[in-house]
Structure formats: structure tokens, C-alpha cells
Amino acid sequence: MPARRRPRSISVTAPERPNPILSNLVPFQNYLEAECGLARNTIRAYESDLRQFGGWYEDHGPANPNEITLQTLTAYIHELRGRDLAATTVARHLVAIKMLFRYFVLEALIEKSVADSLSSPKLWQHLPKVLSPAAVERLLNAPIRDDRFPLRDRAILCMLYATGCRASEVSGLRLSNVFLAERYARCLGKGNKERIVGLNPVAVAAVEAWIEGERCHLVGEGDSPWLFVNGRGGEVSRIAIWKLVKKYAVRAGCGSEVSPHTLRHSFATHMLAGGAEIRALQEMLGHASISTTQIYTHVEHSRLKAIHERCHPRG
Numbered sequence: 001m002p003a004r005r006r007p008r009s010i011s012v013t014a015p016e017r018p019n020p021i022l023s024n025l026v027p028f029q030n031y032l033e034a035e036c037g038l039a040r041n042t043i044r045a046y047e048s049d050l051r052q053f054g055g056w057y058e059d060h061g062p063a064n065p066n067e068i069t070l071q072t073l074t075a076y077i078h079e080l081r082g083r084d085l086a087a088t089t090v091a092r093h094l095v096a097i098k099m100l101f102r103y104f105v106l107e108a109l110i111e112k113s114v115a116d117s118l119s120s121p122k123l124w125q126h127l128p129k130v131l132s133p134a135a136v137e138r139l140l141n142a143p144i145r146d147d148r149f150p151l152r153d154r155a156i157l158c159m160l161y162a163t164g165c166r167a168s169e170v171s172g173l174r175l176s177n178v179f180l181a182e183r184y185a186r187c188l189g190k191g192n193k194e195r196i197v198g199l200n201p202v203a204v205a206a207v208e209a210w211i212e213g214e215r216c217h218l219v220g221e222g223d224s225p226w227l228f229v230n231g232r233g234g235e236v237s238r239i240a241i242w243k244l245v246k247k248y249a250v251r252a253g254c255g256s257e258v259s260p261h262t263l264r265h266s267f268a269t270h271m272l273a274g275g276a277e278i279r280a281l282q283e284m285l286g287h288a289s290i291s292t293t294q295i296y297t298h299v300e301h302s303r304l305k306a307i308h309e310r311c312h313p314r315g
Contacts, residue, residue: 020065020109021054021100028103037192041168041238049096065104070114073097077118094118128265130299135254136161136266140202142248148231149218153244155203155210156228156236160245160260162203163187164267164285167238167245167260173227175211180204189286197284268296
């Protein structure tokens with residue numbers, strides 16, 4: 001009698017458990033760009049934070065997004081805090097999660113966002129670093145003839161301080177939106193919101209020197225729309241602007257921690273010290289909320305307090 005064959009065992013691979021966080025990341029990014037009008041850098045930051053959340057969710061979250069509870073999200077926040085991250089970093093992760101869950105509600109993936117019940121970690125209000133007018137003057141004059149593009153670099157530094165613009169906003173300035181004779185420019189800020197920024201005579205002179213000198217040689221017969229271009233005639237990136245500010249700040253003796261945002265802070269503080277109204281400053285900086293601008297009143301008060309303590313006989 002022939003030997004009975006043993007039945008072959010059939011291996012069944014368990015279906016992959018769906019991850020609603022990672023599977024919806026691309027359409028969520030499209031939503032942020034098309035409907036919310038968020039800046040590319042903001043969208044990239046949200047993507048990075050949510051990929052970390054999605055990786056954690058793989059092992060700890062339910063397959064059905066409607067089964068996500070407040071306890072699930074609280075456990076992840078505790079996970080972040082366990083990494084000894086700064087409170088500002090944890091708060092940024094939390095904003096990304098809240099935005100994603102609001103998108104889930106809009107797309108009817110969940111009925112209600114439990115993320116809105118999460119409270120942000122308490123943040124200490126750190127006063128921004130501000131340069132003195134004398135230090136700003138040294139920084140603006142730091143580019144010299146031996147540098148590769150001294151006229152361009154000085155014009156960028158002058159624009160940062162004259163307008164209070166962010167590095168990305170100066171990078172994105174178009175030649176057609178700069179009106180030197182009228183001393184103003186049209187700037188595209190966060191959320192693709194356009195605002196008018198003023199130009200002082202120093203910035204006007206620096207930009208004119210750059211356009212008439214180095215820019216025409218770099219662009220050549222081509223037609224670049226950008227005000228500031230790199231060695232290949234393309235748009236100067238915000239990273240390049242960040243690097244050149246660092247370079248000249250060290251040269252001017254202002255410290256290695258100086259960044260383009262330091263010039264923005266200095267602009268705002270010096271404007272308030274000169275008598276500018278807080279509402280007008282809010283418009284110049286492109287802040288959506290007056291509370292964001294009010295930090296500069298604290299900077300000015302702290303400066304006056306320090307002067308009082310240093311100079312008053314009973315200070």
C-alpha cells in the first residue's frame with residue numbers, strides 16, 4: 001500500500017494592519033497646501049512630526065481611526081516628553097496632530113476630534129535676542145570686497161533689517177514687486193498673504209548697488225524674476241541667507257547665535273523704541289494675532305529696566 005502523503009501546510013500571511021496616520025499623510029499635505037495655503041516649510045515640519053507619530057501608532061494605535069481615544073494620544077505625548085524634548089517641540093508635534101485630526105473630521109474619517117481636548121504644554125516666554133543699533137550697523141557693513149558677492153550680501157542684510165521680513169520672504173522677493181523710487185516692496189508671507197513693507201534709504205541704496213553691479217552680470221542675458229539670485233542666476237534659498245547672516249555676524253563680533261530672525265526681532269524692537277504703534281508693527285511683521293507682536297513690548301520693557309538698574313543711583 002502506498003504511503004499516505006501528508007497534506008501540505010499552507011501559510012497564510014496576515015493582512016497588514018492599516019495605519020490611518022501614514023496612509024492619509026499625502027492627501028493631508030495636499031489639503032494643507034491647496035486649502036490652507038500653508039508655507040512649504042510648515043508642511044514639511046508637519047510631515048516630519050506626523051511620520052514620527054505614525055511610526056509610534058503602528059504599535060500602539062487602533063486600526064479604526066474612530067476608535068482613537070484621548071488616552072491613545074495622551075500616551076504619545078508622554079512618549080515625546082520621555083525623550084526630554086523641549087516644551088516648544090512637544091507643542092509643535094501637538095499642533096500637527098490636531099491639524100491632522102481636523103482633516104479627518106472634514107473627510108468624515110472620524111466623527112469627532114479627540115485631539116482638540118489635548119492641552120499644549122506650558123511654555124516659558126523666551127525673550128528674543130536683539131542687537132543694538134550699533135551692532136546692526138557693524139553687521140550691515142561686514143561684507144567686504146574680498147567676499148564673493150559683497151553687494152548682494154549687504155543688500156540682503158539691509159533688506160532683512162529694514163523690513164523685518166523672514167529669510168524665506170526675502171528669498172522669495174521678485175524684482176517686479178520691489179519699488180525703489182517709492183521705497184516699498186510687496187512681500188508674500190505665511191499663508192500666501194501679501195503685505196507691504198517699507199524700505200529705508202540705506203536699503204534702497206544697497207539694493208540699487210546690487211542690481212546695477214553684481215546682479216546684471218549673474219543674470220546675464222537671461223531673465224530671472226527673483227530680486228536676489230545665486231551664482232547660477234537662480235533664487236537664493238533661505239538656507240543660503242541663514243548661512244550668510246551667520247558668517248557676517250561672527251565677523252562683526254555679534255555672536256554665532258545671530259540668525260535672520262535676530263534681525264527681524266531687532267527691527268521690531270527698534271521700531272517700538274522709536275515710537276511705532278503696536279498695531280502698525282503687527283501689520284509690518286505680518287502677524288495674524290496681536291498677541292504674537294506683544295512679545296516685543298516685553299523686550300522693550302526689559303531693555304528699559306536693565307538701563308534703569310544700571311544707571312539709576314538706586315537701581
